[in-house]
Amino acid sequence: MTTTVSLREKYEAVIGIECHVELKTTSKMFCGCPNEFGGAPNTKVCPVCLALPGALPVPNAKAIELMIAAGLAFDAEIPAFSKFDRKNYFYPDMPKDYQISQFDMPITQGGVVNYWLADGEKKSCRLTRIHLEEDTGKSTHAGSGDGRIAGSTYSLVDFNRAGVPLMECVGEPDIRSADEAVGYLEALKRTFVELGVSDVKMEEGSLRCDANVSVRLRGAPEYGTKAEIKNMNSFRSVHDAIESEIDRQIAVIEGGGRVVQETRGWDEAAGVTHSMRSKEQAHDYRYFPEPDLVPLELDRAVIERIRATMPPVPFERFERYTETFGISVKQTTQLVDNPPLAGYFDRVVAIAGSPSVALNFVLGDLSRLANESGTPVAGGKVTPEALAELIALVDAKTINSKIAKDVIARLWANGGSAMAIVEAEGLSQVSDPGAIAQFVDDVLAANAEGVTQFKAGKENVLKFLVGQVMKTSRGKANPELVEALLREKIAAS
């Protein structure tokens, strides 16, 4: 193992990620067929996505708006002019034998994805571009012998997915480790979910990614030869595939060999990558402008309208929560990964201030009640206004934190206002020294032995005595006053 560690120090990995993300639209990119996962094969098709003669594509406006939002989220440039191109290839998963994509003038160019690692370290990876295309159909390669085509191997093709709007996010090779690759992908996923751009489900194929991996001697100016890794179906497998590929390439070089440029598949079970094919060059696709579609000229007003309605991107929240509010990375991630909950938390803080008190309620009592009932916090009966009111009551010491827990349970069950519950139930904290003194005297009289023990140095007996006073006052006494009075009266006794 020591060899591995020192070789990892000798070499540096250079990683670039390409992601395909299906956009969350109701219909396909160039026709009216539904954009839905699954269904019986070839039931969500029409003359356009089947490329029947004479059928012409019409671009989906919603898909273009989602692309603009995705670009703006990462500070990409949205050129005023972009166009579609045909990407030609010989493979039966597109009925047209070409895919409508974007070659040299994509909808977005440049940009940067800011992300964070598990320990909170901030990182960034530049984007080359995000372009819009249509998804291909799905082919299933089957063996011989099931009786359909005797004695031969064959492929079944399902065109339900053909023509689904797809964006390809091409990242620059700024990533240096498997952990960074996962952090980058999490940032993309969080952002697309937050923006409603995609549901980003790797298991349903609405997020698919490839990793270009190379290694070089640490400090070397030039990149090494890269291999493209495919077939990774979870962030975990992206991580493991990259780790394994870095080790493989280092071993090839250390063994006196040369890394060859190729496409490699990730074998989840074996935990290794294996060669699939030598990489085709981009010009093999013979791109040319799509003659059936006019170029896109985007109105600046439309772009600004989209920008104005965008929610905060997750990285903005990350910085605000960790740096301005001082919330831990773990709790921040918990909130950011649940956009409705983060939005709820933001509204509470906007009204009440006190982010740390709000956080305790949101991630504590409210999340527990939500888990128990199966109703999300943001969809429950405790409105942000009601929680803000409760926080104000605690801040003003009108109620103590124990009573606050009772109030929040009542709010969760019945809704309404925190103030109304406190008033109706007479839950206001007792801060009148005269009233508290009476409770304290009663407890001291009933616990002579405890008093003796405390005087003999058993400091923790005081906690017990405070508890007894709280019980006598039915939870309403101000615990700080109780403790002060107890100390005072015991000292004087």
Ligand SMILES: [Zn+2]
């Ligand atoms: Zn169609």
